[in-house]
Amino acid sequence: xxxxxxxxxxxxxxxxxxxxxxxxxxxxxxxxxxxxxxxxxxxxxxxxxxxxxxxxxxxxxxxxxxxxxxxxxxxxxxxxxxxxxxxxxxxxxxxxxxxxxxxxxxxxxxxxxxxxxxxxxxxxxxxxxxxxxxxxxxxxxxxxxxxxxxxxxxxxxxxxxxxxxxxxxxxxxxxxxxxxxxxxxxxxxxxxxxxxxxxxxxxxxxxxxxxxxxxxxxxxxxxxxxxxxxxxxxxxxxxxxxxxxxxxxx
Amino acid sequence: xxxxxxxxxxxxxxxxxxxxxxxxxxxxxxxxxxxxxxxxxxxxxxxxxxxxxxxxxxxxxxxxxxxxxxxxxxxxxxxxxxxxxxxxxxxxxxxxxxxxxxxxxxxxxxxxxxxxxxxxxxxxxxxxxxxxxxxxxxxxxxxxxxxxxxxxxxxxxxxxxxxxxxxxxxxxxxxxxxxxxxxxxxxxxxxxxxxxxxxxxxxxxxxxxxxxxxxxxxxxxxxxxxxxxxxxxxxxxxxxxxxxxxxxxxxxxxxxxxxxxxxxxxxxxxxxxxx
Numbered sequence: 001x002x003x004x005x006x007x008x009x010x011x012x013x014x015x016x017x018x019x020x021x022x023x024x025x026x027x028x029x030x031x032x033x034x035x036x037x038x039x040x041x042x043x044x045x046x047x048x049x050x051x052x053x054x055x056x057x058x059x060x061x062x063x064x065x066x067x068x069x070x071x072x073x074x075x076x077x078x079x080x081x082x083x084x085x086x087x088x089x090x091x092x093x094x095x096x097x098x099x100x101x102x103x104x105x106x107x108x109x110x111x112x113x114x115x116x117x118x119x120x121x122x123x124x125x126x127x128x129x130x131x132x133x134x135x136x137x138x139x140x141x142x143x144x145x146x147x148x149x150x151x152x153x154x155x156x157x158x159x160x161x162x163x164x165x166x167x168x169x170x171x172x173x174x175x176x177x178x179x180x181x182x183x184x185x186x187x188x189x190x191x192x193x194x195x196x197x198x199x200x201x202x203x204x205x206x207x208x209x210x211x212x213x214x215x216x217x218x219x220x221x222x223x224x225x226x227x228x229x230x231x232x233x234x235x236x237x238x239x240x241x242x243x244x245x246x247x248x249x250x
Numbered sequence: 251x252x253x254x255x256x257x258x259x260x261x262x263x264x265x266x267x268x269x270x271x272x273x274x275x276x277x278x279x280x281x282x283x284x285x286x287x288x289x290x291x292x293x294x295x296x297x298x299x300x301x302x303x304x305x306x307x308x309x310x311x312x313x314x315x316x317x318x319x320x321x322x323x324x325x326x327x328x329x330x331x332x333x334x335x336x337x338x339x340x341x342x343x344x345x346x347x348x349x350x351x352x353x354x355x356x357x358x359x360x361x362x363x364x365x366x367x368x369x370x371x372x373x374x375x376x377x378x379x380x381x382x383x384x385x386x387x388x389x390x391x392x393x394x395x396x397x398x399x400x401x402x403x404x405x406x407x408x409x410x411x412x413x414x415x416x417x418x419x420x421x422x423x424x425x426x427x428x429x430x431x432x433x434x435x436x437x438x439x440x441x442x443x444x445x446x447x448x449x450x451x452x453x454x455x456x457x458x459x460x461x462x463x464x465x466x467x468x469x470x471x472x473x474x475x476x477x478x479x480x481x482x483x484x485x486x487x488x489x490x491x492x493x494x495x496x497x498x499x500x501x502x503x504x505x506x507x508x509x510x511x512x513x514x515x516x517x518x519x520x521x522x523x524x525x
Contacts, residue, residue, distance in 0.1 A: 144357055151328050151355040152426065154378035162377060166365050243364040243406060 063122025
């Protein structure tokens, strides 16, 4: 409750500062729309914003889903096979060094205008934090515990299922939270490189057509989307790993 | 400290597990040496020329200064390591897989999984070899009542006291029904009062569930109180420097043991051998 009040107060202060800045004569209306104008844009363009927001949300969610599957497969594979880990780790890091801005148009060339390149870009930037965090979690299990499982006669896969994966679950969620926060940026990049719908495209178009309030309305929706995804992930973590919360509190 | 209302008495009736484990199993180590490569310089010799024998159904306490290779000794018997020379035989088995199948290890720390309840943690011992979860839990349940843990089956480890956690860990050790138990300083992490209570508890538990037990500890009194025989190891490289028979029937009474003249004499001899 206290957290809600405090962050609400900070948000209100931010909006007030925004309104004050927008009211200054020296600030160009094309650069900064006032909060009032943005609310007006929400009223005027509601169905346009809504339809495009759905498109972007779909890209984000599907891209995240691909990233989770790929991330879990990569992390478990690299955990089980030392050779695979040694071989794949540099490539994994390298995949994050590629500038997405440059890659996006190439993806569009390769996959056409549809949803494909957007999913590829969202998945590419989201699978990295998921893989790295989950791999760390799998490797953080105490050696004594693995010894115990071995002495109990457990197979490698049994140990993975009963001990390592549950122990690594909080790490997976840490990776997911980071992925959720950056996933929206990935979708926007994908749409900028070439799309005929989506919030990213709407914002870019609005910018070119000098519809500043609509641009800001789009940004607000994108931000809310990222925050909501993050909050949902955090909530899922609390539900899925209740032991983790208790231990931290103790 | 244990939570209020925990019943420390036990109903010492027939063992829950089948008869296969009642007799226990013999263990023989002869001429065992184990060394580890050091980062620089000569190898670290953990054990050298170690001879040790456990009779079926016997509780053997092994005491020694820290770093005398006690943990290495346990892992060798458990089939988690192989000696560089000499042989380790459990029952008829000398290959590591056979040794692993004959014993269960109880590690120093309880290593309970925080996401499983107490019953689930005990059940893990047989889930490990493929027993379905529901059946494993059903088989673990009778142990909770017998060993003073009724009503704590569904508690998460974080809600249990140190002594109760060790009891869950001990049930996990018993559950597979293997004839040899390897206990690695099981009460080292507990406070003195809880440790004394747990030693009495373990003495009674072993009377109810007889097995061959190899108990490694740095606590001479604990070894003398619980064991039929105590072997004293030298500092590294570890070898047996004294073997003491404890000619008192088990289970013993903790309060009587404190003042027993025979135990006091054995304690003096063990401490002399250690120094």
